[in-house]
Each structure stands twice: as C-alpha cells, then as structure tokens.
C-alpha cells in the first residue's frame with residue numbers, strides 16, 4: 001500500500017484547512033514544511049505539497065527546489081491554493097509559472113482559498129496594492145479576479161472539500 005506524506009505551508013490558514021481535510025479523509029501523514037523531509041523518506045511513495053499562491057508564486061516552491069533530488073524518486077502532486085476562480089487552463093498556468101524549470105514530474109491540483117484584505121499583514125497589503133496597480137491590464141482579462149484583488153472590504157471564503165477530489169483521485173491511482 002502507498003504511504004502518503006502531505007507537506008503544507010499556510011499564510012492565513014486556507015491550505016492548513018485543506019491539509020486537515022486530507023488527513024481526515026485519506027490515510028496520510030500531514031506535516032508542516034518547516035519540518036523538512038523525514039530520514040525514512042524512502043518508505044513513502046507519494047507526496048503532496050500544499051501551499052498558497054502569492055503573486056503567482058506557489059508557497060511550496062522553495063521546499064521543492066531544496067528537496068528536488070529526493071522528491072524526484074517519488075510521485076509528487078502539488079495542491080496550489082489561491083483566490084483565482086477555477087477555470088480551464090489554470091493548473092497549466094500555475095505549472096508554467098512555477099514548475100517548468102524544475103526537473104520534477106508534478107501533478108498540479110488547485111483549490112480555492114480565502115481573500116480578506118482587511119485581515120492581511122501590512123507587507124501583504126502592500127503587495128496586493130502594488131500588484132493591483134502594476135498588473136491592472138492583465139488582471140482585467142479575468143473580471144472576477146480583478147474585482148477581488150481590488151476589493152478592500154469583503155471577506156471571501158471559497159474553501160470547499162470538493163476541491164480535493166482531483167488530489168484524492170490522483171492518490172487512488174496504482175501503478
């Protein structure tokens with residue numbers, strides 16, 4: 001039977017919630033990324049790396065680069081958690097922005113998280129404001145995303161266990 005490890009990092013708790021849902025729903029061990037890979041990593045066959053997307057960058061990317069050699073011997077899926085509405089081509093976009101130069105075969109899955117400008121730390125508020133100004137034209141190609149990134153008042157919460165279905169399906173594949 002596959003032994004499964006889930007690593008996560010979470011700025012505001014959305015990815016942590018998805019990691020907890022995974023822990024409750026499938027047989028796996030959940031760890032925070034700061035713990036690093038365990039010494040007996042060869043006893044695991046599949047690993048899920050979960051994290052938020054910040055200015056296009058997947059939160060687990062540095063972790064994946066650091067452990068690329070070990071992860072290269074395993075089956076790896078990424079659970080990227082963002083504010084963008086799910087649409088065709090989104091996982092491909094995330095792959096291109098983050099993983100195309102990484103010599104790892106990764107399955108990219110997406111889950112929608114939260115967005116609450118008022119609850120953000122100062123540096124993140126600045127990043128959102130600056131990103132909104134710089135990428136105004138690009139963002140406006142996706143009107144919903146444009147509205148959210150410019151919204152300073154609404155506490156959005158899209159977390160939904162159904163987003164985990166593709167990851168669970170990937171876990172069930174036996175090779």
Ligand SMILES: Cc1cc2nc3c(=O)[nH]c(=O)nc-3n(C[C@H](O)[C@H](O)[C@H](O)COP(=O)(O)O)c2cc1C
Pocket residue numbers: 009010011012013014015016051052053054055056057059081082083084112113114115116120123124125127128
């Ligand atoms: C500074 C900042 C930048 C963000 N950039 C993006 C982005 O580029 N794309 C996206 O889909 N979501 C973006 N988000 C939304 C986060 O990915 C979302 O809040 C997610 O739920 C974060 O998960 P976490 O709380 O587990 O870290 C951004 C949020 C912040 C605070």
